[in-house]
Amino acid sequence: MDDADLKAILKRVKTVAIVGVSANPVRPSYFVARYLQIKGYRIVPVNPGLAGQVLLGETVHATLADVPVDVDMVDVFRKSEAVPGIVDDSLARWPQLDVIWLQLGVRHDAAAAVARARGVTVVQDRCPKIEYQRLFGELRMGGFNTGVISSKL
Template sequence: MTQTDDDLRTILKRTRKIAVVGVSPNPVRPSHYVARYLSLKGFTVIPVNPGHAGETLFGQTVRASLADCPDDVDMVDIFRRSEHVPPIVDEALERFPDLKTV
């Protein structure tokens, strides 16, 4: 499905809190600079990476999994290899029944 600019604007207007799965503390990794950019633009970024749980990124504690995230996540952004994505999407939809954007 192709998203129009208007579709993307609508998504971003309704989004305030984003769980970023697979975020890296390494500033040269795409997951890091995308999450940092989002946080600089005013979004609350909830970093999710079991290997770095308990550390702090973008002013937030890194969570081990989506189960450890607040209930009011609006979007889940996934930075994992494609073969790992389907179970993360399933977990996100189960954890956040009203989730509108992955």
């Protein structure tokens, strides 16, 4: 997937279900959820161990089937072996789902093929927070050369 496609995803998505979110603020799933929320996305936390609790101002749901709102993207913080079930649950809950995003280190080509066959965009082994920062010029603050020119003449 090229940068233009990633940028288009990050511009059009508004509501993100975060599967495997943690309440621990030092865990990547927590700070990605918090970052996306700060950037204006609505996050919908999903974690059976935290179900019913409030995290970042949102009620945590046990499963995707329990989520009472439509989402544009499902962001997966689970092991690759869990992806087929998450894809199936996502497609059952939201037949018109736009994006399934698998976090860094998470890949499942067969499950991705199932989602793509249903018209869903799949991003694997990437982080939306990192991609947002890279594509919208924020990583430069951390000393990274993003390849994005942000100064204007």
